[in-house]
Amino acid sequence: MGIVLLLTIVDMSWAQNADTVVTNNNKNVKGYIYDAVSHEPMIGVTVQSLNNTYVWVTDFHGYFNLEVPDTVKSLKLSYLGYETTLIDATANDTLRIYLNESKGINLKEATIVGRQSNTTISTLGIAKTEKIGLGELMKAACCNLSESFETTPSVDVGFTDAVSGYKQIQMLGLAGTYTSFTRENIPDIRGLAAITGLTFTPGTFVESIQLSKGAGSVVNGFEGTAGQINVEWFKPFEDKSPQFIINGYQSVQGRSEGNFVANHSFNKRLSTSVLLHGRGDFKKVDMNNDKFLDNPLGSVFVGANRWFYFGENGWEIQGGVKAIALNTHGGQFNHKKGDEQLSGNSPWGYQNKTDRIETWAKIGKVNLETPYKSMGLQLSGIYHDQSNQFGATPYNGNQRSFYTNYIYQSIINNTNHIIKMGASAIFDQYYESFKTVNFSRTEIVPGVFTEYSWKHTEKFNLVAGLRADYNNLFGTFVTPRLHIRYAPTQNTAFRASAGRAQRTANFIAENMGLMASSRSFLINSRNFSSITEYPRNNYPFAPEVAWNMGVNFTQKFMLNYRDGTFGLDYYYTDFTNQVVVDIEKFREVNFYNLNGKSYSHSIQAQLDYEPIRFFDVRLAYRFYDVKTTYSGQLLEKPLIASYRAFLNLGFSTHNHWKFDYTVQWMGSKRLPQHYDDHLKKVVVSGKSPSFWLMNTQINKSFNNDAFSIYVGAENLLNVMQHPLIIGASDPFGNNFDASLIWGSAMGRNIYAGFRINIAPKNKNN
Amino acid sequence: MKNIFLTIIAVLIVGIVSVKAQNKAKIQTDTIHVSGICDMCEKRIVDAAYIKGVKRADWDKNTGILKVVYNSQKTSISEIEKNIAATGHDAGKTKANINDYKKLPECCAYKEVGIH
Numbered sequence: 001m002g003i004v005l006l007l008t009i010v011d012m013s014w015a016q017n018a019d020t021v022v023t024n025n026n027k028n029v030k031g032y033i034y035d036a037v038s039h040e041p042m043i044g045v046t047v048q049s050l051n052n053t054y055v056w057v058t059d060f061h062g063y064f065n066l067e068v069p070d071t072v073k074s075l076k077l078s079y080l081g082y083e084t085t086l087i088d089a090t091a092n093d094t095l096r097i098y099l100n101e102s103k104g105i106n107l108k109e110a111t112i113v114g115r116q117s118n119t120t121i122s123t124l125g126i127a128k129t130e131k132i133g134l135g136e137l138m139k140a141a142c143c144n145l146s147e148s149f150e151t152t153p154s155v156d157v158g159f160t161d162a163v164s165g166y167k168q169i170q171m172l173g174l175a176g177t178y179t180s181f182t183r184e185n186i187p188d189i190r191g192l193a194a195i196t197g198l199t200f201t202p203g204t205f206v207e208s209i210q211l212s213k214g215a216g217s218v219v220n221g222f223e224g225t226a227g228q229i230n231v232e233w234f235k236p237f238e239d240k241s242p243q244f245i246i247n248g249y250q251s252v253q254g255r256s257e258g259n260f261v262a263n264h265s266f267n268k269r270l271s272t273s274v275l276l277h278g279r280g281d282f283k284k285v286d287m288n289n290d291k292f293l294d295n296p297l298g299s300v301f302v303g304a305n306r307w308f309y310f311g312e313n314g315w316e317i318q319g320g321v322k323a324i325a326l327n328t329h330g331g332q333f334n335h336k337k338g339d340e341q342l343s344g345n346s347p348w349g350y351q352n353k354t355d356r357i358e359t360w361a362k363i364g365k366v367n368l369e370t371p372y373k374s375m376g377l378q379l380s381g382i383y384h385d386q387s388n389q390f391g392a393t394p395y396n397g398n399q400r401s402f403y404t405n406y407i408y409q410s411i412i413n414n415t416n417h418i419i420k421m422g423a424s425a426i427f428d429q430y431y432e433s434f435k436t437v438n439f440s441r442t443e444i445v446p447g448v449f450t451e452y453s454w455k456h457t458e459k460f461n462l463v464a465g466l467r468a469d470y471n472n473l474f475g476t477f478v479t480p481r482l483h484i485r486y487a488p489t490q491n492t493a494f495r496a497s498a499g500r501a502q503r504t505a506n507f508i509a510e511n512m513g514l515m516a517s518s519r520s521f522l523i524n525s526r527n528f529s530s531i532t533e534y535p536r537n538n539y540p541f542a543p544e545v546a547w548n549m550g551v552n553f554t555q556k557f558m559l560n561y562r563d564g565t566f567g568l569d570y571y572y573t574d575f576t577n578q579v580v581v582d583i584e585k586f587r588e589v590n591f592y593n594l595n596g597k598s599y600s601h602s603i604q605a606q607l608d609y610e611p612i613r614f615f616d617v618r619l620a621y622r623f624y625d626v627k628t629t630y631s632g633q634l635l636e637k638p639l640i641a642s643y644r645a646f647l648n649l650g651f652s653t654h655n656h657w658k659f660d661y662t663v664q665w666m667g668s669k670r671l672p673q674h675y676d677d678h679l680k681k682v683v684v685s686g687k688s689p690s691f692w693l694m695n696t697q698i699n700k701s702f703n704n705d706a707f708s709i710y711v712g713a714e715n716l717l718n719v720m721q722h723p724l725i726i727g728a729s730d731p732f733g734n735n736f737d738a739s740l741i742w743g744s745a746m747g748r749n750i751y752a753g754f755r756i757n758i759a760p761k762n763k764n765n
Numbered sequence: 766m767k768n769i770f771l772t773i774i775a776v777l778i779v780g781i782v783s784v785k786a787q788n789k790a791k792i793q794t795d796t797i798h799v800s801g802i803c804d805m806c807e808k809r810i811v812d813a814a815y816i817k818g819v820k821r822a823d824w825d826k827n828t829g830i831l832k833v834v835y836n837s838q839k840t841s842i843s844e845i846e847k848n849i850a851a852t853g854h855d856a857g858k859t860k861a862n863i864n865d866y867k868k869l870p871e872c873c874a875y876k877e878v879g880i881h
Contacts, residue, residue: 039802039874093828096802561821561834613815619774654812 030065031095123493132209146198153620160513162738172602173624180224192509202277204259214550215499218465225501236263236271249753254283277302287747296330314366326354341392343732354386390515402427421450491556505579516738522590545576564609596629620646643667658699675735688742718748791837797857
């Protein structure tokens with residue numbers, strides 16, 4: 001929350017000090033002030049300029065008429081027991097303002113809400129951010145975070161392998177591990193869960209997602225090479241948050257899901273949410289008849305509880321806990337849990353058990369006298385334990401992490417110059433065992449940062465950040481980042497960003513999908529089986545370091561009286577070091593430090609337009625050029641589509657029907673050396689065919705969205721990768737590989753579900 | 766494969782061009798005052814304003830001003846006012862019938878404001 005407040009302050013336009021004003025053109029700002037709930041006029045509300053030079057108190061009708069210089073852009077409204085509100089003082093019209101009773105937050109932008117499409121890209125804000133709202137999330141009716149990106153052109157979603165059922169994402173052609181995931185700006189799935197962790201956030205918990213490509217703010221850390229994805233949960237104190245959400249989902253492929261969210265405010269200060277999710281897969285599905293289950297059986301439970309407290313004097317405190325228990329097994333059709341994994345003895349099996357607990361707290365304080373001064377402290381702790389079995393290969397991992405970040409914000413002279421500074425510390429302890437080898441390491445990374453934001457009129461702003469961190473294994477490193485925005489008109493924005501990012505690769509956990517094969521694992525060309533014990537903290541590689549630069553252009557337009565947005569962006573990522581995952585030789589995967597070039601170019605064009613009222617069209621096309629040096633040879637990264645085209649059509653009616661249709665074309669991908677089951681020989685290289693994917697959904701809601709039902713189909717054309725698993729007939733043999741996934745590992749899926757959404761009692765607006 | 770996308774773009778362009786030609790018809794922009802309070806009112810008013818012939822309607826919650834773009838050969842400002850007033854909101858010169866007003870949701874009851 002502290003951060004939300006800080007950001008709100010950044011976005012506001014503040015008046016300059018009256019002392020600095022030379023010209024003295026005056027204007028009158030007038031209007032009526034009402035109570036937001038009772039709509040009664042409010043007498044005695046103080047209306048004043050931000051420097052307190054000009055003051056008015058509302059009369060019996062709630063009326064005010066204040067003469068101020070033209071330079072005053074906003075006015076502060078204050079009344080005991082009500083939220084102090086800033087209003088825009090640039091309008092000439094008579095204003096009607098509704099004040100909310102205070103919940104302890106003393107600074108809040110008066111919200112202006114029109115009809116918003118489901119994903120919005122603004123020309124405001126320093127970084128180009130795609131805000132994925134509830135409407136968009138509902139298009140993927142069930143589902144966890146990885147699946148909620150299936151209608152977002154900026155993100156590619158694919159299976160990690162053909163047995164575990166995990167999905168991973170890619171941004172800018174780089175693996176999901178290069179994107180930093182945060183929950184309300186606290187790092188969420190770092191470390192061992194970097195790939196699998198997307199499964200642990202059910203879509204029903206999520207109120208909105210913000211996605212931005214390229215370098216992020218130094219305030220949130222030094223990671224995030226490809227971009228940031230921030231997830232906002234439902235907040236119990238917000239008027240728009242429903243009291244209850246109950247959601248049920250069933251697919252013909254045997255996936256059952258239930259979700260429950262309850263929000264409750266005890267009083268103006270204290271509120272809580274309870275969030276529950278359960279998923280079960282009970283039906284054995286093998287649509288491509290390769291004797292392997294398309295999706296593992298088992299269950300996932302997620303439970304969370306969070307609390308908010310708004311104290312006096314601008315204090316706010318929140319804390320939460322989230323627990324996850326996952327238990328799945330899959331593999332060959334006849335495999336039973338606990339079957340001995342010996343060649344010829346029993347079916348090949350996959351097992352995964354994960355237990356995870358996350359806990360977090362945020363403490364924020366806004367100075368009431370000087371609301372531009374604030375501070376926030378973020379704390380979080382993670383315990384993660386997983387055990388996996390891929391055939392005869394065991395993999396176990398354990399992570400304990402602790403994170404803290406302190407942010408102080410103030411201004412220099414006026415709010416056109418905002419300065420943030422603070423300090424953070426990360427503690428990560430990992431224990432992993434893979435086959436016969438044990439790895440363990442402890443990383444402690446304290447750091448300090450500062451970030452300066454400069455705003456020059458509404459047209460230009462700049463954010464420059466710098467941080468310095470010390471890593472106990474790798475030493476000190478400096479992370480500079482820069483963002484510039486230029487908006488010549490209200491509807492046009494040019495933005496540029498550049499920055500450095502560093503991370504330590506958890507190369508085993510992040511490549512778990514490769515364990516679903518008979519590949520031998522090598523570190524620096526040395527086989528794992530020849531290593532028995534890795535000395536503690538002797539991490540075999542250098543940290544991954546990359547520089548990212550990006551430019552983008554957003555143009556809003558009106559055509560035939562309908563709104564649209566056109567966006568074009570280009571990002572370039574250049575790795576100084578990378579832990580290369582080399583699968584160029586069949587039967588092995590080799591990890592080593594980058595020796596040569598590794599880069600990614602990404603270009604994306606996107607058009608959003610509403611040609612007819614309630615009919616939204618989104619067209620997107622993107623191009624990637626991702627290359628890495630594999631053993632001295634610069635090659636296109638395998639299993640990445642250079643081209644992707646995307647079309648989404650959404651139509652809604654007055655009587656609350658919604659129709660949604662997505663079609664995408666995925667270009668061909670490079671395949672590394674592999675064994676071909678048909679030719680019965682090793683193929684040096686190849687290309688996967690391009691393919692189409694279609695999803696559709698119909699949604700009907702009743703009684704003001706209180707109840708809705710939906711049916712949908714994924715992969716309507718039933719396009720599946722063939723063969724999905726190489727050497728499926730002999731999974732203990734040398735040619736077995738279930739990790740070369742370029743297409744859909746699941747066939748057509750039909751699903752249906754319902755959602756009960758009980759609105760809050762005091763429904764306003 | 767890509768042809769389908771090109772086709773879609775072509776259809777969009779053709780649509781835009783044909784619409785451009787149509788612009789020679791009597792397109793008129795007017796602003797009227799419509800009584801209302803909240804976001805729910807905005808949805809109600811804008812929905813009611815979109816009758817046949819209306820190209821675009823935007824209502825500003827703070828000022829109560831409805832900006833409406835319409836084809837004057839197909840509809841008129843009084844038609845639009847009438848349709849909005851039928852939902853209970855006073856629109857321009859057309860006042861809402863008291864029975865229609867009473868059907869408004871609680872938060873849209875604009876006449877209660879200021880009486881106290």
